[in-house]
Amino acid sequence: MRWEKDPILHVEHLKMRFGGLVAVNDLSFKVGRGDITALIGPNGAGKTTVFNCITGFYKPSEGMLTLRHKAGDRAGSDDGSFLLERLPGHRISQDARVARTFQNIRLFSGMTVLENLLVAQHNTLMQASGFTIAGLFGLPSFRAAEREAVDKARHWLEKINLIERADDPAGDLPYGDQRRLEIARAMCTDPVLLCLDEPAAGLNPRESQELNNLLLSVRNDHNTAVLLIEHDMSVVMQISDHVIVLDYGTKIADGTPEEIRNDQRVIAAYLGVDDDEVEEVEAEVRA
Amino acid sequence: MTSIPTFPARPAGTNQPAPPPLLLHALRESALAALVMLGLSIPILLFRTDQSAGQQLMLTPRIGLVATMCAIIFAVRFVVCLYVARRQSQRAARQAAGVSAPQSKLAHYVVSVGVPLFLGIAVTYPLISSMLAGGLNGARYWIDLGILILTYVMLGWGLNIVVGLAGLLDLGYVAFYAVGAYTYALLSTTYGLSFWICLPLAGVLAAFWGILLGFPVLRLRGDYLAIVTLAFGEIIRLVLINWVELTNGGAGISSIPRATFFGVPFERGENGFAAMFGLQFSAMHRIVFLYYLILVLALITNAVTMRLRRLPVGRAWEALREDEIACRSLGINTRNTKLTAFSIGAGFGGLAGAFFAVRQGFVSPESFNFLESAIILSVVVLGGMGSQFGVAIAAVVMVGGPEMLRHLAFTKAIFGPEFDPNEYRLLIFGLAMVVMMVWRPRGLISHRNPSIALKERKAISGSLVKEGHG
Numbered sequence: 001m002r003w004e005k006d007p008i009l010h011v012e013h014l015k016m017r018f019g020g021l022v023a024v025n026d027l028s029f030k031v032g033r034g035d036i037t038a039l040i041g042p043n044g045a046g047k048t049t050v051f052n053c054i055t056g057f058y059k060p061s062e063g064m065l066t067l068r069h070k071a072g073d074r075a076g077s078d079d080g081s082f083l084l085e086r087l088p089g090h091r092i093s094q095d096a097r098v099a100r101t102f103q104n105i106r107l108f109s110g111m112t113v114l115e116n117l118l119v120a121q122h123n124t125l126m127q128a129s130g131f132t133i134a135g136l137f138g139l140p141s142f143r144a145a146e147r148e149a150v151d152k153a154r155h156w157l158e159k160i161n162l163i164e165r166a167d168d169p170a171g172d173l174p175y176g177d178q179r180r181l182e183i184a185r186a187m188c189t190d191p192v193l194l195c196l197d198e199p200a201a202g203l204n205p206r207e208s209q210e211l212n213n214l215l216l217s218v219r220n221d222h223n224t225a226v227l228l229i230e231h232d233m234s235v236v237m238q239i240s241d242h243v244i245v246l247d248y249g250t251k252i253a254d255g256t257p258e259e260i261r262n263d264q265r266v267i268a269a270y271l272g273v274d275d276d277e278v279e280e281v282e283a284e285v286r287a
Numbered sequence: 288m289t290s291i292p293t294f295p296a297r298p299a300g301t302n303q304p305a306p307p308p309l310l311l312h313a314l315r316e317s318a319l320a321a322l323v324m325l326g327l328s329i330p331i332l333l334f335r336t337d338q339s340a341g342q343q344l345m346l347t348p349r350i351g352l353v354a355t356m357c358a359i360i361f362a363v364r365f366v367v368c369l370y371v372a373r374r375q376s377q378r379a380a381r382q383a384a385g386v387s388a389p390q391s392k393l394a395h396y397v398v399s400v401g402v403p404l405f406l407g408i409a410v411t412y413p414l415i416s417s418m419l420a421g422g423l424n425g426a427r428y429w430i431d432l433g434i435l436i437l438t439y440v441m442l443g444w445g446l447n448i449v450v451g452l453a454g455l456l457d458l459g460y461v462a463f464y465a466v467g468a469y470t471y472a473l474l475s476t477t478y479g480l481s482f483w484i485c486l487p488l489a490g491v492l493a494a495f496w497g498i499l500l501g502f503p504v505l506r507l508r509g510d511y512l513a514i515v516t517l518a519f520g521e522i523i524r525l526v527l528i529n530w531v532e533l534t535n536g537g538a539g540i541s542s543i544p545r546a547t548f549f550g551v552p553f554e555r556g557e558n559g560f561a562a563m564f565g566l567q568f569s570a571m572h573r574i575v576f577l578y579y580l581i582l583v584l585a586l587i588t589n590a591v592t593m594r595l596r597r598l599p600v601g602r603a604w605e606a607l608r609e610d611e612i613a614c615r616s617l618g619i620n621t622r623n624t625k626l627t628a629f630s631i632g633a634g635f636g637g638l639a640g641a642f643f644a645v646r647q648g649f650v651s652p653e654s655f656n657f658l659e660s661a662i663i664l665s666v667v668v669l670g671g672m673g674s675q676f677g678v679a680i681a682a683v684v685m686v687g688g689p690e691m692l693r694h695l696a697f698t699k700a701i702f703g704p705e706f707d708p709n710e711y712r713l714l715i716f717g718l719a720m721v722v723m724m725v726w727r728p729r730g731l732i733s734h735r736n737p738s739i740a741l742k743e744r745k746a747i748s749g750s751l752v753k754e755g756h757g
Contacts, residue, residue, distance in 0.1 A: 055616060093618030100616050108609035110752030111602075112737045112745075118599075119606040120617045125599035132600045132627075136591075154741070166741040171751040189617055 003032030003242050007068070008193055008225045009054070014063035016049050016249075023049040025249040027063075031193065031242075033070070036219055036226040038236045040260075041246035042269060047229045048103060050246070051195055053085070054227075055100045056092040060085050067096050069192060094123050099191035101182045103198050103229075109171025113162055113181060116170050117153035120188035125149055156184040160214065176207040180214065187218060194218060196228040200235045208232060212239050237261070245269070313368035320364035321357045328353045398732065402676055409437070409582055413575045423571040430574050432690055434581055434646065438639055439686045441585035443666040443678040445635030448592055450664065451673035452601065453628035454608030454755015455505070456513040459520025460663055462500070463493040463633035465527060465655035467640020472540040472650045473533070482546050486641050493637020497630035505625045508611075520660055527652040539651025546645045548576060577646050584642060588635045589675055595631070597738045604628050605673075605738075608755035662686075669723055671730025672754060680731055689716065 007030035016024040024046040031037045039047050052058040054065060069080035082096040092098050108116050118125070126132075128145030157163040160180040165173065170181060179199060186194055199215075200208045216239055218224050230236050236243060236257070243260040245253040247269040253260055260266055332353050334346040408415070416429035442464065449457045467489040474480045474488065504515045527534045534540065545553065553560045553573035560576075561568040595601040603624045606614050614621055644650050666685050670677030692708040692715070699706055727733065733749025 057612075057615075089615045090618050090620045093616060094620075102613070102616075106610050106613040106616075108606050108613065110609055110735055110747055111605060112740070112747070114739060114741050115602060115605075115737060118739065119602050119614070119619070122599050122603050122606075122617060122619050126603075129598055129600070132595070132598055136594055136598070150739070150741070163741075167737065167743055167745050169747045169751045185617070 003030045003035055003037070006033045007031060008033040009227070010064075010066045010068070011050075011054070012064045012066070014050065014053060014065065015061045016046070016053055016058060017061040023249055024053070024060075027246070027249070027251055029244050029251060029254060031225060031227050033225055034219060034223065035241040036215060036228070036239050037242045037244065038240040039227065039229050039244050039246065040231070040236055041252075045246040046249040047246055048197060049249075051100065051197055051227075051229060055098055055195055056084065056087060056089040067098065067193065069097070093189055093191070097190060097192045098195065099186035099189045099193070100195040101179075101186050101197055101199060103201070105175075105178050105182055107170040107178055107182055107185070110169060112167050113157065113170050113173070114150070114153055114166045116181065116185050117156060117188050118149055120185045121149045121152065123189075152188060156187060159217070160184050176203050176210075179203065179207075180211070183214065183218075187222065187224070191224055193225045193227060196226065196230075198229050198231065200230055200232040203232075205234075208235055211235065215239055309369070309372050313365050313372070316368050317361045317365040321361040324357045324360040325353065328356055332356065398676055401680075405676070405679060413578055423569060423575075427571060427574060430571075430578050432687065434574070434578050436683055436686045437578070437581040437585050438643060439663065439666055439682040440679050441581065441588050441639045441642075442636060442663045443670065443682050444585065444588045444592060444675060445632050445639065446663050446667050447632075447670075447673065447675065447678050448595075448604070448635070449628055449632035450667050450755075451671075451678075452592075452596065452608065453604040453625060454672075454753070455625060455628065456509070456516070456755075457629070457632070458513050458517035458657075458660055458664065459500075459523075460516075460632070460636055461655045461657070461660040462520040462523035463497060463636035464640040464643065464659065465523055465652070466493045466496050466633075467637030467642075468644040468650045468654070469527065469534065469540070469640075470637065471641040471644040472543050475544050476540060476542070479544075481550070482544070482641070482645050483549065486638060489641035490634040490638040493640065494630040494634035496637075497633025498626055501626050501629035501633075505622060505629065517657070517660075520655075520657060524652050524655050527655070534652075537652060539649060539653075541649045543644055543648045543650065545573065545648060546577060546580065577642075581639075581642055581646075584638055588638075591631075591635075592675065600624070600627055602738055609753050665720065669720070669730055671727075671732040671749070673735055673752070674730065674732040677730055677732030684719075685716075688719075 009031040011030070012028050014024055014027040015022065027046075027050065039050065041047055049058065053060045053063075063085070065084040067082045067084055069082075082092075084092055084096060084098070087096060108119060111119070125145060129136075129142045130139070154163065154166075157166055160177075160183070162173070162177055162181060162184075165177070170178065173181065179202075183194075183196065183199065186196075196215075200211055203211060212235060215226055215228070219226055228235075228240075240257055243253075243255065243257050244251060245260060245263070245266050252265045252269055253263045255263070332349060334348055337345045337347050339345045412433050413423075413426065413430050416433070417423045417426040420426040420429060442460070446457065446460045449455050449460070470489040470492050471482065471485040474485045475482065480488075500516075500519050504512060504519070507515055528537050530536075547553070548560045551560050551563055552558065553570075553576065555568045556562065559568065560566075560572055566572070596605070603614065603619050604627075606617075606619070607621060607624055607628075611621055614624070643654070647654075662685065666681045667678055669685065670679070670681030689709075689712045692712055695708045698708050723731075729749040729752075733752075734746040735749065735752045736746060737744055
């Protein structure tokens with residue numbers, strides 16, 4: 001199993017409490033480098049909470065989240081590892097290089113498609129603009145950096161077939177295009193781990209096929225690991241290398257798509273079980 | 288306002304009269320409005336209390352006045368109803384014909400013609416006004432008014448960075464104006480520093496105060512931020528009143544040195560400005576110089592803002608206004624980004640403050656009350672948040688408009704010699720605000736210009752642009 005040998009993200013004993021409610025309880029899993037990992041589970045299982053812990057929007061009540069860059073990759077701490085639960089929100093994207101998208105799309109709707117992709121390259125451009133001083137005088141080094149940023153944006157726009165709409169406001173795009181743009185925007189931050197919260201929600205079959213191809217290309221061409229929450233099983237089963245199933249904040253299964261497909265507990269969690277099988281399944285769950 | 292039923296679109300091109308239900312509906316609406324007016328006017332307008340000869344209060348009924356008011360309301364409502372219905376049917380017809388509204392084209396036209404025109408007028412204004420008033424000395428009032436307007440243009444542009452671009456509602460902007468004014472007032476009277484040294488210092492100090500105040504409050508959002516900034520504005524004013532040893536309290540600081548022409552004073556005599564350039568001495572030279580000084584300061588504010596908008600920091604401000612959570616997920620340090628907006632806006636407020644002090648020669652805490660903040664903010668909101676040109680127009684309307692009321696002599700002919708339109712300033716002001724918010728809720732110029740384009744720069748409709756929530 002690739003994720004056991006070389007995990008990019010190691011979640012250990014993650015617990016998230018909201019007052020009396022325990023949304024995630026003692027959850028441990030690994031996300032493999034170069035894998036597409038799917039996090040699935042019924043509604044309210046705590047998937048988005050896990051995401052929010054990984055991307056720094058929540059501080060976990062307990063547990064450790066370790067992200068490891070490849071040795072010799074961009075310098076992080078000494079061994080290239082980051083403890084995500086200790087980093088302030090924006091550093092998770094800036095230093096640890098974890099990018100995310102949102103369940104309800106969060107584009108900058110009043111800005112153009114191109115501007116959205118440039119905002120994503122804020123930290124690189126900010127440095128190139130000498131924290132605004134050099135940019136204010138339009139020094140050539142900044143102009144070059146900006147051209148580079150636009151080229152990168154152009155590359156992604158061509159990839160998601162939105163190059164024709166680069167100068168249109170993001171809020172004017174159809175829903176499926178907005179989903180892809182949000183992924184492209186996240187990719188413009190050069191992430192090592194891309195977290196997608198229900199990327200296929202609301203897409204028609206053709207669009208979700210396009211999404212599959214995009215995600216495969218993200219994994220293969222950009223060496224970015226993908227962690228996604230998804231309800232659409234056609235996406236999950238077709239493209240993911242590794243599936244983790246959550247129910248009531250705990251992990252009930254973890255394995256390849258084939259293993260998950262045949263897992264009794266997963267079937268029980270999703271579909272429920274016949275009355276006469278309840279005891280049998282419960283015994284199995286407890287085991 | 289009650290909702291107005293929509294009528295099926297008439298086929299485009301035909302000119303048949305409006306269907307009867309429309310008239311009936313308009314009549315009903317107008318009658319209702321007149322009835323409301325009647326109800327309102329009974330306690331307010333119907334009786335006037337007069338003193339009779341025996342020192343007793345007498346009630347004089349004014350039925351005629353009430354009837355007139357009701358009739359006016361009836362007529363206005365009727366016209367509005369018909370107008371709205373016509374517009375709706377036109378829009379429906381346009382939609383049926385598949386033509387989009389020509390809004391953004393028109394806005395583009397207004398901006399492309401308006402900006403050079405506006406700039407041209409601003410640059411030649413002293414010349415024009417002195418020609419119209421017949422001599423430089425006669426134009427004093429008009430040039431003073433121009434200076435006042437330009438001060439608000441500059442303040443509006445400064446606040447526009449905070450409110451319009453970064454979407455942070457700042458109700459205490461006048462605090463930074465005050466910091467700038469007192470910086471110049473204190474440094475020049477205590478240490479005898481010249482205006483040209485104090486001007487950048489005032490900007491830097493105000494920006495520094497922006498950071499100091501912004502640091503604790505910028506974690507708040509929306510209404511909470513507005514209230515805390517309001518409180519900070521008041522704190523600064525109260526400190527200025529109560530720290531008598533430093534600021535001379537409510538009495539203010541007077542005899543602040545006047546502006547010099549880069550060291551050459553505007554005075555009669557050998558070393559004066561007039562003698563140096565071989566001109567006849569005139570007190571107006573200083574006023575005209577002040578006019579161009581504030582014009583240059585305002586244009587610098589504008590140029591820097593326009594430049595910053597195209598830099599990563601400006602784009603981050605606008606992104607912050609659109610969606611703060613998304614910004615955080617993209618690795619933007621939201622706190623620092625907000626602080627830069629807050630402090631740069633404050634810095635321009637400080638520059639305007641130093642100008643205010645050098646123009647007046649006198650500063651006191653009274654000049655920096657909440658009403659000032661409210662006026663600057665309404666200039667920004669009325670102009671269209673984020674739109675530089677809109678803010679300039681709004682400043683002219685909001686500051687110049689009330690002044691014009693002094694010159695409406697013909698109203699005396701209508702309402703009698705005792706009528707003073709200036710007394711109705713705030714009423715008209717409020718009415719204008721209501722009309723504006725109904726007619727153009729996103730301000731005069733609501734569309735947004737993209738900061739960068741791949742092929743073609745297209746204006747973005749104001750309905751897509753968010754106002755920000757903190």
